[in-house]
Each structure stands twice: as structure tokens, then as C-alpha cells.
Amino acid sequence: MKYAIASSACALLLAVGASAQATAPQWGQCGGLGWTGPTVCPAGWGCVSTNEYYAQCLQGATPAPPTTAPASPTTPIGGGGGTPTTSSSAASGTTTLLSGNSFIRAVEDPNFHQYLQSEVLGTAGDAVLGSPATAAQFQIVNGQLVQEVPGGTLLYATVEGQANSTVTKLKMSWSTTPASGANAGTFMWSGDTVEWSIPTIARPQLNAWLVCPDAAGNKDVYINLGNYDYMTPAGCADETIHAYTGATATP
Known part of the structure; x- marks a missing residue:
């Protein structure tokens, strides 16, 4: 049983690692505040930040580490359901x-x-x-x-x-x-x-x-x-x- 649990844990870690190394598409997003998707661009393409919220794979660009730290708004962002509070x-x-x-x-x-x-x-x-x-x-x-x-x-x-x-x-x-x-x-x-x-x-x-x-x-x-x-x-x-x-x- 211990070996089975260890094996499952290793498989999960490998899956997470594989996801982190996934390649973003050409012209696709590769970074920015709150971004959790792939940060690696295809060969010949570089990840370029256009602002703190967005980085994109551009052809022939020099790769640069994108910003991926989560944003921290001071209060919760308006919700995705319910009824607006009117006043x-x-x-x-x-x-x-x-x-x-x-x-x-x-x-x-x-x-x-x-x-x-x-x-x-x-x-x-x-x-x-x-x-x-x-x-x-x-x-x-x-x-x-x-x-x-x-x-x-x-x-x-x-x-x-x-x-x-x-x-x-x-x-x-x-x-x-x-x-x-x-x-x-x-x-x-x-x-x-x-x-x-x-x-x-x-x-x-x-x-x-x-x-x-x-x-x-x-x-x-x-x-x-x-x-x-x-x-x-x-x-x-x-x-x-x-x-x-x-x-x-x-x-």
C-alpha cells in the first residue's frame, strides 16, 4: 500500500512538472500577473512583456522571464453571479x-x-x-x-x-x-x-x-x-x- 501511494504521488508530481513545461502557442500568452499557463515559447520565439499583466510569444524576440505572480486586489473583484447592488x-x-x-x-x-x-x-x-x-x-x-x-x-x-x-x-x-x-x-x-x-x-x-x-x-x-x-x-x-x-x- 505504501509503495502504491508513493507511486501515485510521483505520478502527480510528474504531471504537474509536465504542465509547467508546456509550450505556449505562437503569438500566445506566456506570462503576466495571475497567469498560470505555459511560460515557455516555441523555438525561435521569445516571451516579451507588454505590461505587468500580459506577456506574449513573439517571433525572433529575445526570451525574458515573464511575470506570473498573482495579482492582489485590495478588495474582491466583482463577482460572476448574483444581482448587482444598485444605488x-x-x-x-x-x-x-x-x-x-x-x-x-x-x-x-x-x-x-x-x-x-x-x-x-x-x-x-x-x-x-x-x-x-x-x-x-x-x-x-x-x-x-x-x-x-x-x-x-x-x-x-x-x-x-x-x-x-x-x-x-x-x-x-x-x-x-x-x-x-x-x-x-x-x-x-x-x-x-x-x-x-x-x-x-x-x-x-x-x-x-x-x-x-x-x-x-x-x-x-x-x-x-x-x-x-x-x-x-x-x-x-x-x-x-x-x-x-x-x-x-x-x-
């Missing part, structure tokens, strides 16, 4: 974060610490990144990304459908009704990172986003259907967006 104090631009909510912000230039919100504050319409002073508050509930606005009203993130296979970015906006149907998709937390997936689209990176200013300079938010930091559409910037649970939205 008139949960308006876009509120200075104090309500319990159970999160601010959501970018952490990469040129949009460093720009915060997710509505283009016209607290209303349905385009999703944009903007000033910390006008930051909205969010929860992810049953796969829906929910923005809380004055008077207890909720706005739901919706993503436009992919018109055809050549479309590489999908615009995100806010609606007064939950996303539904074939194009609804699912929002989720991965550590403190916001991800989006849908069964009809095979995305190489679920946390890849784009910020593309419109003609008026508003920083519109898009789902990036391609790889992060690769073949970026003209005029756009690659971003990952993250929960921030400090007491106030800081620059």
Missing part, C-alpha cells in the same frame, strides 16, 4: 467605489489609466475609455458586464456581430437591456483582467481589446478578434483592461 451613488463619475463593484481601466500607453465608461455619462451608447474623474463602476453578473448608473438603472455591455470573416474588431456599446441572442457572448474575469468569448468566434486571445478614437476624439472600445499587439488596425491601440478596486479612480 444612486453608483453613478458614472462617483468618487468612492461601492462594495462589490470595480472600476475598469487600461494599463498600457497611450491609454494608461483611462477608465471604462459611457461616451455620454450614464447613458446607453458607445463604450469608451475616459478620465478617472468620470469613471463608471461595474460588476460581471452571469456573463453580463453591467454598468451601474444613477437611480439604480443598469446598463449592459453589448458587442456587435461579426459581419463576415474579414472583420477583425467588434464595437462594444451599452444597452438598457441585457445582451441576448447569437451575438451576446460572455464576459468573465481572469484574475483582474476582463475577457470576452463567444462560441461562434475562435479568438486566439480572450483578453485582447482595441481602443480606436472616433472623429470627435472619443476613445471607442472594441473587441480585438486577432492577437494582442499584432497587425493592429490603423489608428487603434492594443489594450488589456483590468479591474481596479481602490477606493477612488486614480490617474
Whole structure:
């Protein structure tokens, strides 16, 4: 019996070791705060950190040890189920974060610490990144990304459908009704990172986003259907967006 237990323990250790040595795919994620997947890139590819939350396998790059230590938010990130806590104090631009909510912000230039919100504050319409002073508050509930606005009203993130296979970015906006149907998709937390997936689209990176200013300079938010930091559409910037649970939205 002792030999059988020892044998099982050895097999488990070997399995864990094999998992740790797994190779990330070309252009795939290989590190970042909270990352628990493979950190080794294919031959001829190097793991390059684009920010503290994300590292990617890039062709011909010099390998560098990626950051994989878990993130430590000051309070729990908004939950994946239940009902949002609504309050008139949960308006876009509120200075104090309500319990159970999160601010959501970018952490990469040129949009460093720009915060997710509505283009016209607290209303349905385009999703944009903007000033910390006008930051909205969010929860992810049953796969829906929910923005809380004055008077207890909720706005739901919706993503436009992919018109055809050549479309590489999908615009995100806010609606007064939950996303539904074939194009609804699912929002989720991965550590403190916001991800989006849908069964009809095979995305190489679920946390890849784009910020593309419109003609008026508003920083519109898009789902990036391609790889992060690769073949970026003209005029756009690659971003990952993250929960921030400090007491106030800081620059």
C-alpha cells in the first residue's frame, strides 16, 4: 500500500512538472500577473512583456522571464453571479467605489489609466475609455458586464456581430437591456483582467481589446478578434483592461 501511494504521488508530481513545461502557442500568452499557463515559447520565439499583466510569444524576440505572480486586489473583484447592488451613488463619475463593484481601466500607453465608461455619462451608447474623474463602476453578473448608473438603472455591455470573416474588431456599446441572442457572448474575469468569448468566434486571445478614437476624439472600445499587439488596425491601440478596486479612480 505504501509503495502504491508513493507511486501515485510521483505520478502527480510528474504531471504537474509536465504542465509547467508546456509550450505556449505562437503569438500566445506566456506570462503576466495571475497567469498560470505555459511560460515557455516555441523555438525561435521569445516571451516579451507588454505590461505587468500580459506577456506574449513573439517571433525572433529575445526570451525574458515573464511575470506570473498573482495579482492582489485590495478588495474582491466583482463577482460572476448574483444581482448587482444598485444605488444612486453608483453613478458614472462617483468618487468612492461601492462594495462589490470595480472600476475598469487600461494599463498600457497611450491609454494608461483611462477608465471604462459611457461616451455620454450614464447613458446607453458607445463604450469608451475616459478620465478617472468620470469613471463608471461595474460588476460581471452571469456573463453580463453591467454598468451601474444613477437611480439604480443598469446598463449592459453589448458587442456587435461579426459581419463576415474579414472583420477583425467588434464595437462594444451599452444597452438598457441585457445582451441576448447569437451575438451576446460572455464576459468573465481572469484574475483582474476582463475577457470576452463567444462560441461562434475562435479568438486566439480572450483578453485582447482595441481602443480606436472616433472623429470627435472619443476613445471607442472594441473587441480585438486577432492577437494582442499584432497587425493592429490603423489608428487603434492594443489594450488589456483590468479591474481596479481602490477606493477612488486614480490617474
